[in-house]
Amino acid sequence: MIKIFLLFISIFISINGFSQFENYFENRTLRLDYFHSGNYEHEYYRTDELIEKNTWAGSKINLIDTFNYGKFKIMVYDTLSGKLIYSRSYSSLFAEWRTTSEGKGSCGNFSETMLIPYPKKVVKVCFQSRDSLNKWHFVESQIIDPEKDFISKPLKNNIEVFPLHFAGKTEDKLDIAIIADGYSIEDIEKMKKDFEKFNTYLLNAIPFNENAAKINIWGVAAISEQSGITDPKESLIVKTAVNSSFNTINSDRYLMTLDNKSLHNALSNVAYDQIIIMCNTTKYGGGGIYNFYSTAAAGNSNTNFLIQHEFGHAFAGLGDEYYTSDVSVEDFYPLEVEPWEPNITTLVNFDEKWKDLLDKDAVIPTPPTDSKSNLIGVYEGAGYMSKGLYRPYPDCTMKSIKYNAYCPVCKRAVQRMIDFYSR
Ligand SMILES: [Zn+2]
Structure with a gap:
């Protein structure tokens, strides 16, 4: 009886969720391109372009962000009722740059993109940002009228997109787009092999292997003018599809792209929730920012990690x-504030973190132990700081160069996110 009741409840939630989506949105995407500028103290948003995309890849049920992660948040309101109809939080390179010594003085200007479901009626889009206490505050808002505002038709390009792993309709699955960068026309066979490698490494790791039926993975075969990846410290400049580069924010192995427009234009033919940039280099490097994108060197011995x-x-x-x-990010985690990341804590508000997973024998803080121990505790040393920040486990893929070794807290955070995007 309980099972029947639970089934009824979940069907009700699904129908209710779908009708919410149908009420407010078309089955398409509105790409919001904007400039996010300022410095450590000030920030501004200014719209660059509004562009339509053919399909909506995200969930049609989970429209409101429930995680509360990230440095920034976009909130979409129906202007008639004032109701919040979509939200998503994220971080960006601007958030990292503004904490560097350069960002404390001069003014930076970064291109960013957010995807929202295509509104049927007039909506108000609000941009929020966290203050130094990690509290949200309002920055800017913009009214979007899909009837009157100029919205570019879907962009077209010749970049081939093909499924590497297909589990079902995009709206029901987590869709990961892997885009190639630094592969010239002569590198096509190598690109195909690297796509397969990325697909296998992703799907073979816990907990992705247990969730293969909830995930689609798409290969985006962008061809670059030249082969390789830009490496300023080696005076190596390479003309590539999305302009990935080492030495981002003056950190040698930080491999990112500032060319947000080229990245999103190159992804015009694919519906996706997450972006991975597959970089044609053997040098160790990568990067990843929440709901922004991640990168990884494709030819390194630690590519899987x-x-x-x-x-x-x-x-x-x-x-x-x-x-x-x-x-080179300074003061990234003030110790009087609980960080938003699910797997680190300052103990300011530990109740919201992994307290429910603590081993019954664990004391807070937990004394250092052998890296092979499997006691879930509160170990000092995390987030670039040896004091005042704590992690859940002796070792983890987020701590050491170890593939397929997420600690139980990271594993749970990943599982929750997979479940948010899929059903
Ligand atoms: Zn972990």
């Missing part, structure tokens, strides 16, 4: 659990 680690940042908002690094 890089994919899983960086995707952990971009997909599930996982924080770094290591604490010795050359990362």
